[in-house]
Amino acid sequence: xxxxxxxxxxxxxxxxxxxxxxxxxxxxxxxxxxxxxxxxxxxxxxxxxxxxxxxxxxxxxxxxxxxxxxxxxxxxxxxxxxxxxxxxxxxxxxxxxxxxxxxxxxxxxxxxxxxxxxxxxxxxxxxxxxxxxxxxxxxxxxxxxxxxxxxxxxxxxxxxxxxxxxxxxxxxxxxxxxxxxxxxxxxxxxxxxxxxxxxxxxxxxxxxxxxxxxxxxxxxxxxxxxxxxxxxxxxxxxxxxxxxxxxxxxxxxxxxxxxxxxxxxxxxxxxxxxxxxxxxxxxxxxxxxxxxxxxxxxxxxxxxxxxxxxxxxxxxxxxxxxxxxxxxxxxxxxxxxxxxxxxxxxxxxxxxxxxxxxxxxxxxxxxxxxxxxxxxxxxxxxxxxxxxxxxxxxxxxxxxxxxxxxxxxxxxxxxxxxxxxxxxxxxxxxxxxxxxxxxxxxxxxxxxxxxx
Ligand SMILES: [Mg+2]
Ligand SMILES: [Zn+2]
Numbered sequence: 001x002x003x004x005x006x007x008x009x010x011x012x013x014x015x016x017x018x019x020x021x022x023x024x025x026x027x028x029x030x031x032x033x034x035x036x037x038x039x040x041x042x043x044x045x046x047x048x049x050x051x052x053x054x055x056x057x058x059x060x061x062x063x064x065x066x067x068x069x070x071x072x073x074x075x076x077x078x079x080x081x082x083x084x085x086x087x088x089x090x091x092x093x094x095x096x097x098x099x100x101x102x103x104x105x106x107x108x109x110x111x112x113x114x115x116x117x118x119x120x121x122x123x124x125x126x127x128x129x130x131x132x133x134x135x136x137x138x139x140x141x142x143x144x145x146x147x148x149x150x151x152x153x154x155x156x157x158x159x160x161x162x163x164x165x166x167x168x169x170x171x172x173x174x175x176x177x178x179x180x181x182x183x184x185x186x187x188x189x190x191x192x193x194x195x196x197x198x199x200x201x202x203x204x205x206x207x208x209x210x211x212x213x214x215x216x217x218x219x220x221x222x223x224x225x226x227x228x229x230x231x232x233x234x235x236x237x238x239x240x241x242x243x244x245x246x247x248x249x250x251x252x253x254x255x256x257x258x259x260x261x262x263x264x265x266x267x268x269x270x271x272x273x274x275x276x277x278x279x280x281x282x283x284x285x286x287x288x289x290x291x292x293x294x295x296x297x298x299x300x301x302x303x304x305x306x307x308x309x310x311x312x313x314x315x316x317x318x319x320x321x322x323x324x325x326x327x328x329x330x331x332x333x334x335x336x337x338x339x340x341x342x343x344x345x346x347x348x349x350x351x352x353x354x355x356x357x358x359x360x361x362x363x364x365x366x367x368x369x370x371x372x373x374x375x376x377x378x379x380x381x382x383x384x385x386x387x388x389x390x391x392x393x394x395x396x397x398x399x400x401x402x403x404x405x406x407x408x409x410x411x412x413x414x415x416x417x418x419x420x421x422x423x424x425x426x427x428x429x430x431x432x433x434x435x436x437x438x439x440x441x442x443x444x445x446x447x448x449x450x451x452x
Contacts, residue, residue, distance in 0.1 A: 026410045026431055027251035027296030030242070030287045031110075033087065034280050035080055035133055036262025038306025038401045044322075044391070045277040047312070051322035059285035060301055063406040065416045068424065070305045073102045076400045080262065081144040083304030083421060084136030088255075090425030090436055098132065098141045098150065106140035106443045110425060111159065113434030114253035120160045120209065120245040121252065124237045126220045126276070127259030128166025129154065133304065137255050140443070148179050155189045160209040161244050161254070163237040165216040167198060176217070186212065203232050209244050213237070222260055222331040224275035234258060234283040242290050251296070253432070256283055264331065265308035268382040268393040272331035273308070284406075291409045298411045298431070302424060303403035309394030317390055324389035327355025332378045339367075340374060354385060 034041075042058060049055040072082035072095050079095040086092060088109040093102050101107050111121050123134045130139075130147035139153035151169040154162065170185040171177025179185070190196045195211045197203050203213050215231045226233065232240070238256050245252035258280030264272030284301055291297035312320040330353045338344045338353065346367050350356040356363075363384045370380040386393065405424075407415040411431040415424075429436045 025433065026298035028246070028253075028291075028294070028298070029110075029114075029251075029428060029432060030254045030256065030291070030297065030299045031087070031428070032256050032258070032280070032284055032287070032299070032301035032406075033084070033133055034258045034261050034277065034301070034303045035127075036265045036305060036307030036398065037258065037277060037280075037303045037403070038310065038399070039404055040310040040312055041261065041265070041273065041277055041306070041308075042404060043312055044310065045274060045281065047320070048274055048322040048325060049278070052326045058281045059288060060281055060404075060406050063288070063299075063301070063408045063412075064404060065407045065412065066405040067402040067418050068302050068405050068421050069402055069418065070303075070421050071400060077398050078305050078400075078421075079144075079398065080132040080304050081136060084133040086421035087302070087304070087424045088137045089440075090422045090429060092422055096142075096144050098135045098139055098144050098146075099137070100140055100142055104142045106440070106447055108436045108439030108443055109137050110428055110432070110434065110436075111137045111157070111253060111255070112443075113429060113436060113439055114432060115158055116439065117432065117434065118248075118250040119253050119432075120248035120250070121158075122161030122241045122245050122254040123159060123164070123257075124161070124234070124241050124254070125164035125257040125259045126234055126279075127164060127257070127263070128169060128218055129162055129164035129214065130166050130169045131219075131259060133257045133259060134162075134164065134255065148181070151179075151185055152183075155185050155192075155194075155212070158210075160248075160252075161211050161241045163203075163211075163213040163215075163232075163241060164259075165214060165218060165220040167214040168217045170214065186214070200228075200230055200232060203236075203240065206240060206244065211244060219260060219263065222264060222269075222272040222276055222333070223279040224271045224329070225331050225334055234279045235286050238283040238286045242287065246290075246294070256287070258283070262307045265306075265310065265393075266396055267332055267378055268308055268386065268396060269332040269378070270325050270382070270385055270389060270391065271328035272333075273310075274325055288408055296410055298409040299407070300412070300415065300424070300428070301404075301406040302421075304421070306399045306401040306403060307397070309392075309399050309401075311392040311394070312390075314387075314390050314392035320390040321388065324385065328385065329353055329355070332381050335381055336374050336377050339371060339377060350384075354381075356384075356388070359384075 072078040089107040139150040370376040
């Protein structure tokens with residue numbers, strides 16, 4: 001009788017725990033990071049779509065589940081390195097840290113954990129692939145500036161798909177790269193079995209992993225300036241990465257970053273910022289459609305921090321004007337080049353590239369006095385455009401504002417409410433049954449061994 005009770009209790013225990021586990025464990029995880037994109041930036045993009053395309057919502061909007069606090073160990077305002085280390089490793093660290101803890105010790109990443117579980121892995125970014133966000137998933141260095149070392153670690157990790165910019169960190173100086181060790185990492189990767197492509201045609205032809213696609217020397221173009229014949233969009237890279245990764249029976253882990261949303265916000269660049277957010281949302285839509293068709297796929301989307309201190313409405317006015325942004329056909333960078341390098345007249349550039357037909361004398365004068373310095377000129381152009389659009393910026397850097405969290409698919413119920421950025425990494429590890437602490441202990445033991 002007593003034995004039966006024990007058996008019954010065990011069975012109840014099994015039944016109790018089974019549904020929760022069966023429900024939670026996703027087969028595939030696609031983690032989206034909108035670098036430098038706070039809540040106001042998503043409102044900007046949504047209001048813009050509503051005003052110009054009659055679209056009521058972003059693809060992301062239906063999946064908002066919470067907010068994320070972003071501070072680093074050494075500052076309430078994080079950088080992308082500490083932010084990505086929190087997501088990738090579940091560990092708080094200092095600004096500049098790439099998958100190392102506050103003491104500079106290497107800490108294991110979700111990508112390493114996924115590889116250890118036999119999952120396929122991929123990283124997609126529009127910045128240099130060695131830039132802080134993708135770096136923190138794929139390398140361990142004490143400073144984000146060590147991009148040549150990051151490239152070296154990236155090609156030795158067994159990552160199945162790497163798409164983005166940043167050829168320069170993989171090529172020696174005599175081939176136009178920035179490596180002073182003389183190594184051609186793309187040739188080395190190809191020799192070790194990677195399919196290496198550097199242009200649109202090569203990208204289209206990719207059908208197998210492992211694959212590296214690097215489509216620019218440094219960062220890829222802002223979406224608003226992108227030459228579609230030369231560079232794939234973030235949505236295209238996302239679709240291709242999923243196609244390449246999804247035949248692994250153990251599932252896949254893919255990180256996709258809208259990297260340059262942040263860069264445009266640093267430059268207070270309205271069109272650069274807006275169109276990179278829209279491109280990011282389009283990439284999320286690709287993943288959501290895949291996840292809707294592919295049971296077992298968790299799509300998570302968040303941001304590492306806000307950048308620019310963007311406000312919609314300014315100077316006491318209860319309005320902002322998306323139609324001003326709709327007339328912009330370029331980011332600030334080519335406008336600066338047209339004025340300074342091509343010497344084109346201010347009124348002509350403002351008409352042809354910003355859609356401003358009625359530039360005032362005062363606006364023209366503000367631009368003219370800044371012509372001799374590219375930074376001041378970009379700031380003057382931003383100011384003229386932003387005042388017309390009634391949007392404001394408080395900084396050329398990051399802010400401490402909480403960021404949005406979106407989730408869809410199995411395991412998404414674990415993500416709700418207000419979370420810390422390290423919770424994202426910790427909870428993903430738990431869902432994927434990855435023991436980050438054990439992997440970190442092994443990494444640190446190896447680092448000590450290497451040092452001896
Ligand atoms: Mg980034
Ligand atoms: Zn930034």
